[in-house]
Amino acid sequence: MAIRDDFEVAAGQVRLVLQRFALTILVVLAFAAMLIGKADTVLVENARVLALDLASPALEAIARPVAVANRTIADLKEFASLREENARLREENARLQTWQTAARRLENENTRLRDLAQFREGPEASFITARIVGDSVSAYVRGALLNVGRQAGVAPGQAVVTGEGLAGRIAEVGEHSARVLFVTDVNSRLPVQIERTRERAILAGDNSGLMRLTLAQTLQGVQRGDRIVTSGHGGSFPVGIPVGEVVQADGGSVKVRPFADFSRLEFVRVVDYGVTGLVGSGAGPTVPAASPKGR
Amino acid sequence: MRADGVLAMLDRWGRLLTPGTVLLLFVLLTFAPLRVPYVADLLPLLPALAVFQFSLATPERLPGPLLLVMGVLLDLLLGGPGGPVGVSALGFVLIRAAVIDNRRYLVGVPFLFQWIGFCLLILGYVFLVWIFTAIWTWTDLDATPAFAQYVVAVVAYPVIGPLLARVRPRDPLNVPEASRGTAQPGETTP
Numbered sequence: 001m002a003i004r005d006d007f008e009v010a011a012g013q014v015r016l017v018l019q020r021f022a023l024t025i026l027v028v029l030a031f032a033a034m035l036i037g038k039a040d041t042v043l044v045e046n047a048r049v050l051a052l053d054l055a056s057p058a059l060e061a062i063a064r065p066v067a068v069a070n071r072t073i074a075d076l077k078e079f080a081s082l083r084e085e086n087a088r089l090r091e092e093n094a095r096l097q098t099w100q101t102a103a104r105r106l107e108n109e110n111t112r113l114r115d116l117a118q119f120r121e122g123p124e125a126s127f128i129t130a131r132i133v134g135d136s137v138s139a140y141v142r143g144a145l146l147n148v149g150r151q152a153g154v155a156p157g158q159a160v161v162t163g164e165g166l167a168g169r170i171a172e173v174g175e176h177s178a179r180v181l182f183v184t185d186v187n188s189r190l191p192v193q194i195e196r197t198r199e200r201a202i203l204a205g206d207n208s209g210l211m212r213l214t215l216a217q218t219l220q221g222v223q224r225g226d227r228i229v230t231s232g233h234g235g236s237f238p239v240g241i242p243v244g245e246v247v248q249a250d251g252g253s254v255k256v257r258p259f260a261d262f263s264r265l266e267f268v269r270v271v272d273y274g275v276t277g278l279v280g281s282g283a284g285p286t287v288p289a290a291s292p293k294g295r
Numbered sequence: 296m297r298a299d300g301v302l303a304m305l306d307r308w309g310r311l312l313t314p315g316t317v318l319l320l321f322v323l324l325t326f327a328p329l330r331v332p333y334v335a336d337l338l339p340l341l342p343a344l345a346v347f348q349f350s351l352a353t354p355e356r357l358p359g360p361l362l363l364v365m366g367v368l369l370d371l372l373l374g375g376p377g378g379p380v381g382v383s384a385l386g387f388v389l390i391r392a393a394v395i396d397n398r399r400y401l402v403g404v405p406f407l408f409q410w411i412g413f414c415l416l417i418l419g420y421v422f423l424v425w426i427f428t429a430i431w432t433w434t435d436l437d438a439t440p441a442f443a444q445y446v447v448a449v450v451a452y453p454v455i456g457p458l459l460a461r462v463r464p465r466d467p468l469n470v471p472e473a474s475r476g477t478a479q480p481g482e483t484t485p
Binding site for chain 2: 022023026027029030031032033034036037038044047048051052055058059062063066067069070132133134135140141144145186187206207208265266
């Protein structure tokens with residue numbers, strides 16, 4: 001009986017101490033979490049992936065009604081300018097028709113020249129289409145969460161593209177989810193080249209809408225309107241994915257506006273490049289029949 | 296009698312679980328790919344808003360350890376590479392402590408005072424997250440988007456705050472012991 005009383009007294013004292021120092025303990029725990037995160041990045045990475053996988057069904061459930069709402073709002077906006085939009089599209093269509101003719105002619109010519117030169121292209125890319133289930137956009141991060149993961153063949157470092165151009169790269173992969181880091185994120189460094197001059201450079205994000213072109217040997221040759229494409233250096237990025245357009249080039253700083261419109265992304269494609277293995281030059285008759293084309 | 300008992304139990308559990316559930320929902324809602332301008336800016340500060348509001352109304356149902364877990368979850372989900380995991384948790388815990396310590400200025404007073412309290416505390420929270428993220432990633436972070444979010448949250452508070460909980464001007468002594476804070480009898484407005 002006495003032991004029990006002693007125990008209760010001790011427990012009461014412990015509870016009192018805990019209550020008195022509750023705030024201190026919680027603050028210390030929060031700091032400990034931050035320090036652990038700094039010290040053991042692998043652990044945090046695993047925790048992030050786990051959290052991502054656990055939250056992704058809920059996020060997907062939220063994403064669908066949100067997408068419907070977004071679309072409704074966009075539709076309402078478009079109603080207002082339907083007539084102008086139609087006229088603009090008709091004009092654009094006419095212009096694109098001419099381009100298509102030119103592109104067909106060039107493609108034919110290209111194929112013939114490649115045959116002649118026995119040119120072997122790099123690995124052929126396959127695509128994984130994904131829905132964006134979450135915006136990982138806080139004040140300090142530019143990214144998104146996708147509903148595909150390792151099971152669909154997604155791996156860290158793969159390129160993520162939209163219809164317009166490169167959106168970013170895969171940063172973390174869970175079983176059924178993945179995190180994209182947009183090219184505009186402050187952590188993004190992308191090896192690119194200037195399409196006109198073929199000069200290589202690094203494109204760095206800074207969390208704003210524009211990106212900075214750095215490490216180019218001569219920035220003088222860069223003009224406004226120059227297209228920036230991926231150079232394919234350093235990893236699993238294909239060559240020549242359009243990234244953006246130079247909007248400002250004066251003196252030392254060159255600013256690039258991304259082609260991808262991050263404010264209306266709903267579906268993206270993850271470029272699975274390199275897993276497919278080396279395949280011959282597309283439609284040419286020299287391709288061995290047994291070539292494993294990833295599908 | 297029996298139905299009464301079940302209903303009473305549901306009621307009790309509902310009250311008990313509401314703040315935590317709403318906070319979890321807001322943490323997840325932070326990622327909703329909403330493209331509406333201004334509204335999308337509000338989302339990242341919604342969890343902090345919920346912590347403030349529930350700490351005001353029913354702090355005993357939003358205990359510190361739960362805030363710690365929610366904050367870490369938010370950081371894990373939201374954080375970019377290299378960002379600090381746990382800074383939101385620290386912010387949540389500090390908001391709760393600050394609200395409880397200053398209940399006498401925040402409860403039973405005109406709504407304007409509550410709003411001012413919210414402005415100050417959330418400004419502290421935004422600054423805390425900014426400075427820690429800047430130190431952790433060792434970059435010169437642009438604080439403009441964070442400030443834009445702050446302004447939107449401050450403007451939206453009068454709309455969302457009262458919806459979250461029935462925050463009536465209550466006498467602090469009419470609440471459970473744990474959430475009474477430093478308030479003394481006779482301190483509040485009648």
